[in-house]
Amino acid sequence: MPSKNIYINDYACHMAEILLNQHGSPLLTLDQVAAILGTNRRTLLNRRSARTLPFTLTKCGKKLLCSTTDIANYLARCRVNADSTR
Secondary structure: OHHHHHHHHHHHHHHHHHHHHHHOOOOEEHHHHHHHHOOOHHHHHHHOOOOOOOOOOOEEEEEEEHHHHHHHHHHHHHHHHHHHOO
């Protein structure tokens, strides 16, 4: 069985490509991130204030942005953790 890191990297790379194709930009807005994660925009803002977000939101002017790679890596880690609890 391949190591966990190889699996995460392959899945993250594939997911980053999908997100880039869907959204057309390497940066995602806060609303896009909330939609991808199935959560509320306010929840992300609260977690950012509490410094408990597992990825970085960067302020650009008045917008908060996140890279597709960061979200893809986060989703890959979630998937591996979910698989390991089965």
